Amino acid sequence: MSNINDKTPENLTSIAEVEDAKLAASTEQSKSQSRIIFERFLKHKPAMISAVTLVLITVIAFTSIGIGPIPGWWKQSYLDAGSVINGGKPSLSLLPTWLGGSGIRIGDHPFGQDSVGKDYFALVMNGTQKSIIIGLVVGLVATFLGAVIGAVAGYFRGWVDEVLMRITDLFIVIPLLVLAAVLGQMAGHGSGSIITLALVLGLVTWTGLARLVRGEILSLREREYVAAAQAMGSKTSRVIAKHLLPNTVGVIVVNATFAIAGAILLESSLSFLGFGVQPPESSLGLLISQYQNAFVTRPWLFWWPGMIIVVIALAVNFLGDGMRDAFDPRQTGKKRRRRAGLFAMPTRKDKP
Amino acid sequence: MSHAAPINEQDSSGYALSFKDLNVTFETSGSDVHAVKGLSLTVRPGRVVALVGESGSGKSVTSTAAMGLLPSNAIVEGSAKVGTVNVVGLEESKLRKMRATDIAMVFQEPMTALNPVLTIERQLTEALELHDIAYGKEATDRAIELLRLVGIPEPEKRVKQYPHQFSGGQRQRIVIAMAISCDPKVIIADEPTTALDVTVQAEILDLLRELKDRLNTGILLITHNMGVVADMADEVAVMFQGNLVETGSVDQVLLHPQHEYTQRLLAAVPRLSAPIDIAEHAPHSTATAPPGRELVLEAKDLVLEYDMRGTIFRAVENVSFDIAKGEVLGIVGESGSGKSTIAKAVLGLLPVAEGTLSVKGHNLPKLSPKEARAVRKSIGVIFQDPAASLNPRFPIGDCITEPMVVHKVGTKASRIKRAQELLDAVKLPRNVINRYPHELSGGQRQRICIARALTLNPELLIADEPTSALDVSVQALVLEMLQDLQRDFNFACLFVSHDLAVVDMLADAVVVMQSGKAVEQGMVNTVLHSPTHDYTKRLLAAAPVPDPHAQAERREAWRLLNNAR
Numbered sequence: 001m002s003n004i005n006d007k008t009p010e011n012l013t014s015i016a017e018v019e020d021a022k023l024a025a026s027t028e029q030s031k032s033q034s035r036i037i038f039e040r041f042l043k044h045k046p047a048m049i050s051a052v053t054l055v056l057i058t059v060i061a062f063t064s065i066g067i068g069p070i071p072g073w074w075k076q077s078y079l080d081a082g083s084v085i086n087g088g089k090p091s092l093s094l095l096p097t098w099l100g101g102s103g104i105r106i107g108d109h110p111f112g113q114d115s116v117g118k119d120y121f122a123l124v125m126n127g128t129q130k131s132i133i134i135g136l137v138v139g140l141v142a143t144f145l146g147a148v149i150g151a152v153a154g155y156f157r158g159w160v161d162e163v164l165m166r167i168t169d170l171f172i173v174i175p176l177l178v179l180a181a182v183l184g185q186m187a188g189h190g191s192g193s194i195i196t197l198a199l200v201l202g203l204v205t206w207t208g209l210a211r212l213v214r215g216e217i218l219s220l221r222e223r224e225y226v227a228a229a230q231a232m233g234s235k236t237s238r239v240i241a242k243h244l245l246p247n248t249v250g251v252i253v254v255n256a257t258f259a260i261a262g263a264i265l266l267e268s269s270l271s272f273l274g275f276g277v278q279p280p281e282s283s284l285g286l287l288i289s290q291y292q293n294a295f296v297t298r299p300w301l302f303w304w305p306g307m308i309i310v311v312i313a314l315a316v317n318f319l320g321d322g323m324r325d326a327f328d329p330r331q332t333g334k335k336r337r338r339r340a341g342l343f344a345m346p347t348r349k350d351k352p
Numbered sequence: 353m354s355h356a357a358p359i360n361e362q363d364s365s366g367y368a369l370s371f372k373d374l375n376v377t378f379e380t381s382g383s384d385v386h387a388v389k390g391l392s393l394t395v396r397p398g399r400v401v402a403l404v405g406e407s408g409s410g411k412s413v414t415s416t417a418a419m420g421l422l423p424s425n426a427i428v429e430g431s432a433k434v435g436t437v438n439v440v441g442l443e444e445s446k447l448r449k450m451r452a453t454d455i456a457m458v459f460q461e462p463m464t465a466l467n468p469v470l471t472i473e474r475q476l477t478e479a480l481e482l483h484d485i486a487y488g489k490e491a492t493d494r495a496i497e498l499l500r501l502v503g504i505p506e507p508e509k510r511v512k513q514y515p516h517q518f519s520g521g522q523r524q525r526i527v528i529a530m531a532i533s534c535d536p537k538v539i540i541a542d543e544p545t546t547a548l549d550v551t552v553q554a555e556i557l558d559l560l561r562e563l564k565d566r567l568n569t570g571i572l573l574i575t576h577n578m579g580v581v582a583d584m585a586d587e588v589a590v591m592f593q594g595n596l597v598e599t600g601s602v603d604q605v606l607l608h609p610q611h612e613y614t615q616r617l618l619a620a621v622p623r624l625s626a627p628i629d630i631a632e633h634a635p636h637s638t639a640t641a642p643p644g645r646e647l648v649l650e651a652k653d654l655v656l657e658y659d660m661r662g663t664i665f666r667a668v669e670n671v672s673f674d675i676a677k678g679e680v681l682g683i684v685g686e687s688g689s690g691k692s693t694i695a696k697a698v699l700g701l702l703p704v705a706e707g708t709l710s711v712k713g714h715n716l717p718k719l720s721p722k723e724a725r726a727v728r729k730s731i732g733v734i735f736q737d738p739a740a741s742l743n744p745r746f747p748i749g750d751c752i753t754e755p756m757v758v759h760k761v762g763t764k765a766s767r768i769k770r771a772q773e774l775l776d777a778v779k780l781p782r783n784v785i786n787r788y789p790h791e792l793s794g795g796q797r798q799r800i801c802i803a804r805a806l807t808l809n810p811e812l813l814i815a816d817e818p819t820s821a822l823d824v825s826v827q828a829l830v831l832e833m834l835q836d837l838q839r840d841f842n843f844a845c846l847f848v849s850h851d852l853a854v855v856d857m858l859a860d861a862v863v864v865m866q867s868g869k870a871v872e873q874g875m876v877n878t879v880l881h882s883p884t885h886d887y888t889k890r891l892l893a894a895a896p897v898p899d900p901h902a903q904a905e906r907r908e909a910w911r912l913l914n915n916a917r
Contacts, residue, residue: 013592013611013612013613013616014613014616014620014825015406015407015408015409015592015593015823015825015826016795016823016825016826016829018593019793019795019796019826020779020780020796023780023781023784023791023792023793023796024781026791031788032745032747032788033744033745033788033790034745223740223741224735224736224737224740224741225740225741225742225743227696227699227701227733227735228733228735228741228801228804229743229754229758230699230700230701231699231700231701231728231731231733231814232728232729232731232733232754232755232758232759233724233725233726233728233729233755233758233759234754234758235758238758242743243743246743246745247743247744247745
């Protein structure tokens with residue numbers, strides 16, 4: 001009995017006593033599940049880089065040109081036309097002179113100007129604002145609807161489930177773009193049209209999450225803690241809100257991020273087709289659509305909004321990936337094993 | 353390892369399986385886990401060595417190491433020889449050739465050990481074809497022969513069937529047939545009967561015993577059940593926390609244990625008490641209750657049904673019983689007998705189809721949801737699976753006080769105080785209140801469940817197999833705790849279990865159920881010590897006891913009882 005585990009006291013001969021001793025001896029800070037998941041998420045490098053990128057883009061988009069009546073730090077407005085300088089070419093340069101570039105400078109119109117001399121940076125930032133707002137609102141609406149409908153269908157089963165899932169099927173069989181275009185056209189005009197458009201898009205994109213949540217709930221509702229809660233007389237709303245939905249939060253959060261990315265792309269497609277945001281408001285999709293003919297002559301009018309859409313969508317997707325990895329406990333051992341495979345046995349034995 | 357059996361280096365060929373200084377360490381994201389610490393053990397052909405231990409003792413890791421099936425984050429040192437070949441560090445391709453022909457395995461869960469989409473024939477012939485033993489018609493003939501060997505009736509017809517067409521016991525027989533298909537030198541049986549009912553367990557153990565004599569195979573039997581050990585094993589090795597603490601012949605270890613751990617483990621095994629001479633036989637009915645009993649739960653001609661997509665399945669038929677304050681009623685039966693269904697109905701998780709089920713005089717099926725909720729305030733519940741019965745997102749304090757929140761009892765401060773009192777009652781440290789369920793072991797979680805059940809001082813406690821997922825010594829602790837709390841709080845208790853010894857220890861009265869019907873009921877002393885119904889007798893005879901001599905006698909009695917049918 002020489003090499004007994006360091007943590008267990010030597011003289012115990014009952015597994016119950018060993019467990020109790022371990023519990024009494026454990027001094028480390030007790031961590032909730034969400035805390036553990038958050039720490040795992042912080043270790044996910046692509047997700048963290050994406051998070052920083054997203055925050056950066058959001059902060060710049062909202063502070064540069066300001067929100068509504070609040071002015072931002074960028075002096076030019078996206079509504080004012082001006083004289084076109086240097087053919088409207090971007091004045092932004094990142095290549096230093098010693099590398100053959102024209103030096104690091106921002107200039108008056110870093111993203112260039114459009115055909116009537118509007119500052120393109122301000123325009124793109126305005127579009128980015130709109131895209132982010134639409135993404136968030138759609139994400140919230142779709143997630144809320146999907147989670148509630150999925151939870152109700154999964155919990156009650158029977159005819160409730162049948163009715164809700166057939167409605168879901170109905171939304172799925174109609175092509176999303178057509179549905180969004182028709183509804184978006186109706187909502188696109190009038191004041192506050194962006195929020196209305198976002199709400200409408202949320203109303204048609206909840207279906208995927210509803211099905212996923214329903215599946216999760218169907219399996220969770222058979223757990224004994226749910227039976228225990230029902231047996232102690234909990235109301236149905238409490239069982240769903242306290243015991244079922246919090247345990248599906250992994251599925252919900254991960255899918256919310258993908259829904260946001262999807263919504264930004266959907267809005268871009270709609271605006272590109274002319275069914276989404278209407279001028280004088282602008283969005284990234286609308287900018288691309290307006291300047292698609294300029295692609296050969298003034299490519300920056302196409303590239304800036306296009307690249308920002310791609311960056312946002314990619315970053316949000318990576319964020320979702322990071323969250324999925326953090327929520328899925330099977331991901332924990334992966335890194336170690338991969339390292340063990342790369343450096344094979346010696347590395348493992350080197351460990352103290 | 354002073355207790356380890358010595359291994360003769362020159363004569364390792366005489367062993368079917370031998371371990372020498374086996375060390376297994378797992379790399380985890382936290383600290384490394386040293387699961388097996390210098391284990392040395394031998395299995396001779398035709399002998400059964402039982403490796404006994406509780407969860408976390410390293411017994412399954414040892415057997416998995418012999419099969420070469422450990423995950424890639426395990427570091428194995430020492431040697432594990434099958435015949436004369438050391439499998440530690442052996443190439444995967446060579447290892448694969450040895451499986452089935454040299455070493456085979458019988459798994460715990462027959463429901464998942466067979467592939468549901470392939471016929472039994474395909475699964476049995478697979479190993480034969482992989483190892484170039486037989487093909488086509490020849491392999492099928494061999495498969496039929498194997499099925500006959502393990503006692504499957506009409507093997508020619510049944511070999512074409514799929515796993516779902518067989519019962520659990522038959523499936524385990526098929527798994528055993530697969531294990532012996534290539535005449536392995538050694539079979540590792542990892543808890544082969546744990547998932548089975550006692551009567552089926554007795555049959556499977558009979559089969560294994562017969563096969564090892566006929567085939568001269570060594571068996572490494574991994575189990576936590578001391579009764580199974582007494583029934584099957586020639587030699588016993590006891591593991592605790594990765595160490596081999598005691599080895600020896602079955603008589604020596606079970607009757608004269610040397611190590612303190614073995615002694616305590618054996619003491620913790622619940623046994624049927626010796627029969628007490630009952631002067632006046634209480635009639636086999638609950639109607640004879642002395643007057644003045646304060647009935648808490650009463651069921652009359654209870655019928656319970658499951659609606660499985662239109663087809664009605666009757667799970668419980670015409671069962672009547674009652675429980676008074678301070679009494680414990682045990683419901684025993686095998687899987688599918690409807691015992692848990694009754695518990696579900698009392699908890700309001702299943703509607704009552706016919707008959708009455710009243711709690712403190714309120715007939716549950718007739719109550720409005722609001723009244724039913726008020727009645728449920730006086731019912732506490734403990735479920736079987738400690739891993740699933742606490743919400744993983746609730747801290748322990750919230751888990752325990754949840755009934756108070758649901759029924760809007762007390763203030764925040766008084767709830768915390770109550771949680772602390774209850775933690776004291778189940779002998780857990782008070783600081784656990786802020787911990788989460790995943791930080792606790794199964795036994796500790798089950799104690800939290802008991803605390804939660806007692807939060808509102810219930811008059812009725814429903815315990816649905818509360819200890820069947822726990823280790824023997826933990827089970828003993830939890831049962832003792834239940835008994836003490838029952839005495840202190842004087843609640844009525846409906847105790848559902850498959851283990852007659854546990855019911856004997858805890859209950860005053862008992863209902864024996866078989867396929868939805870109560871075949872025998874009455875006081876524990878009468879029913880369990882002088883049973884009248886054939887099924888009760890079979891149940892009692894089938895449960896193995898941890899004493900090799902007594903078990904040999906019981907085995908004979910069991911055979912007689914079976915032959916008489």
